[in-house]
Amino acid sequence: MKDSIDMEYPILTKSVPTFYFIGVTTSESSIMKVFPLWAEALGRPEVVIEGIDHALHDDHGAYRHTVAQIKFDPLSLGGLVTTHKIDILEAAGDMFEILHSSAQLTGEVSCISKRNGILVGHAKDVLTAGLSLDAVLGENYFARTGGHVMNIGAGGSGKAIALHLIQKENAGDRPRRFVMVNRSKPRLVKCQEMVESLETDIQFEYILNNDPRVNDEIMASLPEGSVVINSTGMGKDRPGSPITDHGLFPRNGVAWEINYRGELDFWHQAKAQEESRGVFVEDGWLYFLHGWAQHIAEVLHIEMDKEIFKKLASLVADLRPELVPIPRSG
Ligand SMILES: NC(=O)c1ccc[n+]([C@@H]2O[C@H](COP(=O)([O-])OP(=O)(O)OC[C@H]3O[C@@H](n4cnc5c(N)ncnc54)[C@H](OP(=O)(O)O)[C@@H]3O)[C@@H](O)[C@H]2O)c1
Incomplete structure (x- = not known):
């Protein structure tokens, strides 16, 4: 009516x-x-x-x-x-x-x-992405491992993950370095503006890139225990993955594909290295x-x-x- x-x-x-x-x-x-x-x-x-x-x-x-x-x-x-x-x-x-x-x-x-x-x-993304990431990493993850974070996709979820880590009170729950990659500039700039409006001891790097081979190189340079996140929607909203099949995940690190349905190429790429490189692989169901x-x-x-x-x-x-x-x- x-x-x-x-x-x-x-x-x-x-x-x-x-x-x-x-x-x-x-x-x-x-x-x-x-x-x-x-x-x-x-x-x-x-x-x-x-x-x-x-x-x-x-x-x-x-x-x-x-x-x-x-x-x-x-x-x-x-x-x-x-x-x-x-x-x-x-x-x-x-x-x-x-x-x-x-x-x-x-x-x-x-x-x-x-x-x-x-x-x-x-x-609510800061809260809900945060609850999910905390469940995967557990307490004091970065103090325990010395890992960094590489987040591909500086949209709503990527920004929320960055904000969640900035807001962590315990220093051991904050990575020393956070690499944010995005394929176009506007979202990257917005993310940088948000981070710079806050106080944080996390070292942020912003990389403008749409080439999966370059993402492979960035991933290869991360220390053991690092966390690599696909927040691009690739593998669900659009076909493909932001890395190639040859990209190597950090040893004993974490790969988080934030979607739970679709082709999920990134999740499959990580899963293939679960045993050989000790990668913990999570999807977006939680x-x-x-x-x-x-x-x-x-x-x-x-x-x-x-x-x-x-x-x-x-x-x-x-x-x-x-x-x-x-x-x-x-
Ligand atoms: N599991 C869940 O419950 C859950 C919750 C939230 C979101 N999600 C999913 O997560 C995905 C992202 O969500 P969102 O809200 O953050 O989306 P969004 O705001 O559209 O952000 C996606 C970002 O990824 C960037 N991007 C796309 N392809 C890229 C590539 N190859 N390399 C680098 N950057 C790339 C986009 O760049 P441009 O700026 O150039 O467009 C955009 O900034 C979606 O598929 C969404 O459905 C799942």
Whole structure:
């Protein structure tokens, strides 16, 4: 049914509490199967998930319409934004009564929620990428190993990972050096501006590069125990990998492919060196679970602790797409 609370953005009056997933191809995500199970487990089975697909860099009016739907309809509770995190803030930032410091610092909104009718925007990637990375590395990782970090892809996730490490209080959880690689300049510059607005003892290097062979060379120069992260979306959003099949991962290091579905070439390349070079290989499933758990908790006003998260994760373990390593050279 149409409503006319705001003539510029006609909104729908929902008849059931609705959590929105704002993305590009939302119906294909595993969350459509995960959400009903989690809503039930969290004691909120009446809440449904609904996808809103926007074109890449959609019109500002279209983004404002989506935000208005949540802002003005009482049963539109909030949602998670992927892909359009920067665009939503640019197009509709003025519609939020509260923009959390995470959103201001990163220039993104990933979570739209309401507190007593007030519209709130958060950027949760620093928290959720951080929870995932911490689970992989454990405490004091960099003091234990002396490893560096090479992150390929200076977009939302890459920036969030950098910020998470900068914010680590224990010196042993911060790498001495962080190499950020991006294929074009604007994101690299934005990342550099963000880092330089903060105080950090991590030595950041920014490398403009789109050649996988150069990434191989950078990777080969890293010390043992280093962490190499693919935050480019290559292997899911676009074919390929930012490194070649001949690239050698740091001995006894960590390779993190932040996606969990798709061709995942980078994950397969790392997996092929798991034994020969002692590489610990992680994909993005845990990141996916932490991301959704934190956003749902914010929107539904639930305290998300380790026990609840563990329960939610085990509930959907069977839904994890199976990844089977295939033999490769390298
Ligand atoms: N597992 C999860 O739950 C989870 C959570 C968050 C994100 N993700 C996934 O992670 C990927 C990245 O997400 P995002 O939000 O950070 O995306 P994003 O903001 O679009 O960032 C991707 C960045 O990678 C850069 N890039 C692409 N190919 C490159 C290459 N070959 N070498 C160097 N840089 C390259 C892009 O450069 P330009 O600046 O030139 O475009 C862009 O800055 C996506 O596939 C997303 O779906 C997964």
